[in-house]
Amino acid sequence: MVRSSPGWPVKRSAGVTPGRPTDPVGKLLLASIHDVGPRFESEVDRLAELMGAVLGGPRFAMLVVPDHWGLAPLGAAPAFRARLRAWADQGIEMFVHGWYHKDLAEHAGVAGFKARHMTAGEGEFLGLSEAEAARRMADGKALVEDAIGRPAAGFIAPAWLYGPGALAALRGGGFALAEDHLRVWDAATGTTLARGPVVTWASRSRPRQLSSLAVAALARSTFHGLDVVRVATHPGDTSVPALLDSIRRTLARFVARRPAGRYAALMGT
Numbered sequence: 001m002v003r004s005s006p007g008w009p010v011k012r013s014a015g016v017t018p019g020r021p022t023d024p025v026g027k028l029l030l031a032s033i034h035d036v037g038p039r040f041e042s043e044v045d046r047l048a049e050l051m052g053a054v055l056g057g058p059r060f061a062m063l064v065v066p067d068h069w070g071l072a073p074l075g076a077a078p079a080f081r082a083r084l085r086a087w088a089d090q091g092i093e094m095f096v097h098g099w100y101h102k103d104l105a106e107h108a109g110v111a112g113f114k115a116r117h118m119t120a121g122e123g124e125f126l127g128l129s130e131a132e133a134a135r136r137m138a139d140g141k142a143l144v145e146d147a148i149g150r151p152a153a154g155f156i157a158p159a160w161l162y163g164p165g166a167l168a169a170l171r172g173g174g175f176a177l178a179e180d181h182l183r184v185w186d187a188a189t190g191t192t193l194a195r196g197p198v199v200t201w202a203s204r205s206r207p208r209q210l211s212s213l214a215v216a217a218l219a220r221s222t223f224h225g226l227d228v229v230r231v232a233t234h235p236g237d238t239s240v241p242a243l244l245d246s247i248r249r250t251l252a253r254f255v256a257r258r259p260a261g262r263y264a265a266l267m268g269t
Contacts, residue, residue: 027227028229028259028260029229029230029231031051031061032095033062033232036063036084044062047233048087050244050247051251054252055260057090059260059262061092061094061095061263063156065158068100069101093153095155097156098140101158124157124159125158126157126161126166128166130164130168133168137169141155153176153177157178172188176188177264182196183196195228196226196227199231199232200231201233201234201247231254
């Protein structure tokens with residue numbers, strides 16, 4: 001198992017200078033590991049090792065789930081909380097990534113379509129009321145920030161899915177940043193800071209694996225014109241060698257033409 005590596009060279013927002021939201025940093029790569037928590041410790045280690053090797057150090061973000069599916073409470077995992085702080089000390093940005101990650105709500109209409117086709121029961125914040133979304137955001141923020149000893153970088157809903165209640169709660173949640181499949185925005189004002197689809201992979205079925213491999217290959221050839229390219233990985237990716245190879249190739253292709261940096265650069269910090 002690969003542990004956090006203090007020897008990694010930390011390059012904070014390499015090549016980044018503050019600027020306008022539409023052209024804040026020139027060309028930038030934002031890479032991330034989703035679903036970080038004690039339930040997937042070994043998978044997170046493997047992805048962190050891969051990203052660190054390709055990007056030249058811990059130049060990526062982690063999305064932390066406070067209690068994945070109610071099975072892995074961060075509050076009961078002091079050793080993993082210490083690891084989160086060590087990673088944060090190295091410069092890795094830490095986002096709050098829902099609370100349970102699991103979606104228990106009943107959906108209809110557009111939300112029902114998203115719940116059925118855009119995730120497999122993982123869109124926790126798609127059907128929550130504003131009050132419940134706000135409570136989970138606040139609890140997650142407090143827990144993650146206590147672990148890392150600094151403000152969280154932002155909030156990203158599981159499966160990138162937000163219902164009206166979650167969006168309303170987010171505006172007053174005290175977070176700097178949020179993102180979905182197509183953009184990154186200022187959580188308090190709603191101002192868009194970066195546009196473009198995130199490159200990610202799906203591991204839960206062979207057809208989805210093949211589709212995500214094809215999309216990643218297309219992205220490696222066509223996304224270079226975007227100011228900001230986002231690449232997101234998940235613990236399940238480590239179970240499929242072809243996905244890991246695609247992740248490695250995708251990161252290498254983008255980082256050869258733009259620096260890997262920090263989400264905070266989009267805010268000019």
